[in-house]
Amino acid sequence: MHSAPVSVQRYRLRPRDGRSPTVVAISVIIALALLLPLVLLALDAHSAGWDEIHRVLFREHSLFLLRHTVVLSLLVVALAATIGVATAWCTERSQLPAQRMWTVLLVMPVGIPDFVVGYAWHSIAPTMNGLLAATLVMTLGTYPLVYLPVAAALRRANPTIEDTAHSLGKGALATFYRVTLPLIRTAVLGGCVLVVLTVISEYGAFEILRYQTFTTEIFTEFQFDSQAAGALSVPLVLLGLLVLTIDGLLPRRPTNSTTPRRAPKLDQWRWTVVPRLLALAALIVIGIGVPIGTLGYWMTRSQHTTLPAAVTLTSATTTTLTYSAWAAAVTVVAALPVAMMIFRRTSAPRIVLERATYVTQALPGVVIALSLVFFATHYAFGLYQTSALLVAAYAILHFPLALVCVKTSVAQASARLADIGRSLGRGPIAVFCRITLPLLTPGLLAGFCLVFLTAVTELTATLVLDPIGVQTLATQFWAYQSEVAYGAAAPYALVIVALAALPGTLLGLWFDRERHTRPNLAS
């Protein structure tokens, strides 16, 4: 027998590998941090006292706010789902000229903050107010949240199934309703949940369009009576939790993981495609053309304003970049151990973690910000009005987003590959650095980009938490537009959109890469 470089005799038996206690401990700490806002909200409401809660909540005005929030959510979710599914079907199941361009343009509105869209419409048509205006703005901003998962599901769905339905005598419409729609149902529902959560946490757009919801009311109350704001947050959070509960109770079929053997047969390029193209073009003109065009229009107008500029455009940009980069880095670093933990065998800490991150989705930015203000003013006054608190709010708010990206990567860097690395004689640190980390990098970068993009466009939490004397692009924009200084506000909005476009493009490239090179090994 030849000599083996690794020889068992040299090593002593060691206590068996257990679950790494460090990872568990870190994960539990992160879960607790994520649940902190809920606890603080409860404390806040408790300290406000029952009388205050009773006074704020049990009055006709609350019913009015609830009706406003619910009616708008239902309208927007119905419209966004319809548009999202229809556009996904157009791009994935018909032969369009410049296919990729349409996909990119359809997703782009997600990078334009809703408060900028609201401002764009309202500033060129001051009569754009109330329910209809809010519905329009929110629908245009949220349909990509349905479009993206549905397009991905359509891409994954085996086209042979649709062919089979045709061979069984079903026409295009019957096939869509009875075969395609059930296949993409989970994706549609997932998108709809995101849409509702976005609508109930939006503040800026509704403030501009003079449409009162819980969020606008909380914000107004916060400026005068923070305890009332805490009390008002309770129904808002309950509403979010209700949406998540309904979503969790809906039955889910396991997703069909078979990769399609064959590209779907696309409808041939014919004149019948023209109406689809026109509809898509109209949607893009309303969704991107109007806001960008309006910003351009105001840029050409006089930018003089009687208001003194608190900060220059450059310094606001620097501040925004710094905060967003910090937030993205912190969030991704926190998401990594959690994602790795979730992929281990089912265990109690894992379930707690998943639930905790899940619950965070139901917390609007304004609530997280308020709970942190409560925390700082009651327990850590030194933190009040510091950048650290704002970054912490961003991290909690965007944690679910980062987790989605990091989880995808962790799934690819399967534990099996790490096992093989160890069987080749490498220790855990070498295996992590040479196998796990390189495989995780794309997902970490994607998570970073996504959080960065969302932090740049964040308004509500920033308004509540930004340190005195510091202005980000969003807050400076907000200050100008509140005073109807539309021309002065425009450059700030334009920089926000431009900053968001860069990581947005990177993200698009990443997803596109995933689409073209399928992982060729089973994980």
Add this chain to the structure above:
Amino acid sequence: MSIIELRQVAKRFGATPVLNNVDLTVPDGSLTAVLGASGSGKTTLLRLIAGFEQVDTGTVAIGGHVVDDGRRSIRAQHRGVGYVPQEGALFPHLTVKGNIGFGLPRAEHHKVTQLVDLVGLSGLERRFPHQLSGGQQQRVALARALAIQPKVVLLDEPFSSLDASLRHTLRRDVIHILAQTATTTILVTHDQDEALALADQIAVLREGNVVATADPRTLYSQPPDITAASFIGEANILTAHVHADQARCVLGTIRLHTTNPPATDGPSRLLLRPEQLILHPETKENAISATVVEFQYHGHDALVHVAIDHPNHQILLSRIPGNLALTTGQSVWVEVRGTARAWPLTNHNTNPNNHTDFSSATGQSKPTGVSGAPRD
């Protein structure tokens, strides 16, 4: 000398027992096949040897040294065991060269070229895994495992994801390479043809128990018990009465195989392989009349299901040369060639449904009539 020794190894995941007191001894330089259906615990067995999982009870020894005793274990990176998983599982971010060199110290990286040659992939060093075919990926996975000069290589169904022709070529090449490097190998498979064709020793794993360990020839012709008999190849199981090295059954009186200890007298179960049943289209002395119920033509030979003309109409399986044309419904005469193995009919395996049941038309199915019969 045995290089791998498992003693009374048990493993459960949560409440699910996966392996129950498994004993396995792998001689140095041999190729041992672990044969079992999916879910029988094959992969878990390999992962325990590799050190990816730890045993609950029992011991695992490599080269005479205990590496896991149920309480403490030597880590996977210190065991020197090569592992080739199903579908290769190459590191997707590394080239062929990077994959193969992963386990080598920097000073020994020149060996990569030799290994690339060994597995016949010269010129593909700079390719990434997704640029390789399934068979090429498996070759890289093998070279990567061999790079650390392992005492033993574990192959986890390495050929199952490949199409038939590629499977045969790769199988032959892999065995050749392993023989060249004199590497002890454990091959896990669900394919009995693969196990019979490649292995020096086969361990049959069933529901977490090793029900038989023997060389392929012995396992096929003289299986230790009726369960192992029906697991490997097609089997006809008949009830018989044994008396003095002879068995009386519906096919007449059949001579028994000389075994030690000799078969016990009394009610028994009898094993006859399909190729032991000769079919004659004309009546013949000592042959039992039967009716063809199914005829599966395979070219070189044919599998015929016949119902014997006996009140129990037992269905038997016969393998005949392919040039003998028979049609369904035709009368034939069954003659038994060679000796049979018999096991006493215990209470455990008194199954009212005591005929072989070929539920599948592929001819690959195992008789299910005895599947409920445990070993003891």
